[in-house]
Amino acid sequence: MxxxxxxxxxxxxxxxxxxxxxxxxxxxxxxxxxxxxxxxxxxxxxxxxxxxxxxxxxxxxxxxxxxxxxxxxxxxxxxxxxxxxxxxxxxxxxxxxxxxxxxxxxxxxxxxxxxxxxxxxxxxxxxxxxxxxxxxxxxxxxxxxxxxxxxxxxxxxxxxxxxxxxxxxxxxxxxxxxxxxxxxxxxxxxxxxxxAEFEQFNEDPPVERAQSTQPLNVKVLVNFAPQNAESPTLRPLDTAALVSILRRISREPQFGKFSVVAFNIQEQRVLYRQTSADKIDFPALGEAIHSIKLGTVDLKRLAKKNGDTEFLTDLIKTEMGAEDRPDALIFAGPKIMLDEAVAQDTLKPFSADVDYPVFYMNYNLNPQAVPWKDSISRAVKIFKGTEYTITKPRDLWFAVSEMVSRIIKSKHGRNTSQASSQ
CATH class of the missing domain: 2.60.40.10 (Immunoglobulins)
Structure with a gap:
């Protein structure tokens, strides 16, 4: 229900x-x-x-x-x-x-x-x-x-x-x-x-993609984590909103290729990866999400100081430095409040090569409770990215609509620049 x-x-x-x-x-x-x-x-x-x-x-x-x-x-x-x-x-x-x-x-x-x-x-x-x-x-x-x-x-x-x-x-x-x-x-x-629909990870029905322009290629990095970082479980409430964000992106007619990286910052691991696919494989993603065990204590992780910061830094570097060049990179998930922020000096060398827009869809049911910028927000700022706070369903709809406009404008600008330089 x-x-x-x-x-x-x-x-x-x-x-x-x-x-x-x-x-x-x-x-x-x-x-x-x-x-x-x-x-x-x-x-x-x-x-x-x-x-x-x-x-x-x-x-x-x-x-x-x-x-x-x-x-x-x-x-x-x-x-x-x-x-x-x-x-x-x-x-x-x-x-x-x-x-x-x-x-x-x-x-x-x-x-x-x-x-x-x-x-x-x-x-x-x-x-x-x-x-x-x-x-x-x-x-x-x-x-x-x-x-x-x-x-x-x-x-x-x-x-x-x-x-x-x-x-x-x-x-x-x-x-x-x-x-x-x-x-x-x-x-x-x-x-x-x-x-009422129960299953959050059912396969999406076919989407009629835009035919007038070349479909956009987007990469999405999603932190599947609870709103409360101290919570021992990932509740259906938490996954429902994050899956809805992904579905809103997957159903956008202007998007034609999808790369998805699902991770969990508490467990410091990538849960699922899908590269340049025509659609997001929600059933496979669901199987991966069900493997999260937040209540399990990993002694190796505990012994590693600031391991979560190192994991997030390496993840951003890997995805930003990958050979594939998406038309946009989108972070999504709840706020990540780490003890030590991602070092700007570590990410700045990558920012010069990022010629596509970067976005952060911050899922936050109660923004007044935690008004401060989190670690992903600070990292996105290095890449001159745009942040959206997703608190209500209308926030999600209008955020994606604005993102699409920005991505199309950015791609048009890059294509024009490349044509003029030839």
Whole structure:
């Protein structure tokens, strides 16, 4: 499930791999015995969806029912870094009302866009409930989610158990970009409801590249690291934003060749490398990212003073000094606050040979908390690079749009200069 959360006015996207949980005594969480799968869209032969008559009657009645006592709390649509509106609901049920032998809850809901009332989308989810003691206290909490394109929607929702007890609820919701962001191209067309996407590293669909000009060749260096450098794990929240940055770059029609270097500054190693490919191999990248083990202590790294600074310096020198000449080099990732900064004297000799633009997409959910320049920012400055702070989805969209303009202008200038010198 993807849940939109606002903290300090900033949009955060939490990726949660469980869809349902039982919460006991306010703190103990037990997973329901159900596979972690999203709401499945219902489809039928010839596009006709067949719904059980009793379920359809509940959806059509628009009467809130609580034969099965529950409280439904709809969520407001929130735009994620993947440029999809994420919304959903939370449902609480008193455990005493689920007491007894094993049970199954079936959740069915219908999403209808106001201008496409004859084309509703249906979703279903089955939740297996374990045996629960008669004297159980507290509530069971279930959650579900879907993704939306822009539009106004009506949701008809029901949940029933094996005894045909029903809980139903209905609500309206809207997903719209503010006027200043209307030029952002969203990932879902207007008026459509789709299942929430779990897997961050699915292969990208084909992109129609620009044909009028020669495709641009970009190299991207991504630090796959948590927002909090002290965190022992790389959370799905952290990887979600970084993967979204890569997808935004990979889907840019002006880009035609991609070199990717994924690294982790804490482990001081390159995780994945892809050179001059027609598209970014996200599944292979995902396999490499899953190998990160931030909680593991490497005694050799501990014994090496300022090893992280040395690693970053060598990485920059290697990529800047490589024979391949990209049209742009892009750093991406959270801030890297090292005890010792990268020595400027070490990088300055390389700056004279770098005739392409350098960028830094700094993923920072709370820039007020750490307002200082980090090690990559200082290194990029040596190459007269441009830095973008990526805090909200709109920051990502407009940063890439501006980068493309700068890269095209830079390449045109280099081509003109080369032509005049011949």
């Amino acid at each position: 993807i849940v939109g959360d606002r903290t300090g006015g900033e949009v955060m996207i939490r990726w949660v791999r469980m869809l349902a949980a039982l919460t006991l005594a306010g703190s103990l969480t037990l997973l329901l015995s159900t596979p972690a799968v999203a709401q499945s869209p219902l489809s039928g032969s010839g596009g006709v969806v067949r719904i059980i008559n009793t379920d359809m009657a509940v959806l059509e009645a628009q009467d809130v029912r609580k034969d099965l006592p529950c409280t439904v709390t709809p969520g407001k649509p929130v735009l994620g870094f993947d440029l999809r509106f994420h919304t959903g609901y939370d449902v609480t049920i008193p455990l005493r009302d689920l007491a007894g032998s094993e049970n199954q809850l079936t959740i069915l809901f219908r999403v209808t866009q106001e201008n496409r009332k004859d084309e509703p989308a249906y979703f279903v989810q089955h939740v297996r409930v374990p045996s629960i003691d008669e004297d159980a206290k507290g509530d069971a909490t279930l959650s579900g989610s879907i993704d939306l394109g822009e539009g106004s929607y009506h949701v008809d929702w029901l949940m029933r158990d094996r005894s045909e007890r029903v809980c139903s609820f209905y609500w309206d919701t809207e997903a719209f970009l503010p006027p200043k962001d209307k030029q952002i191209a969203l990932a879902i067309p207007p008026g459509l409801a789709q299942p």
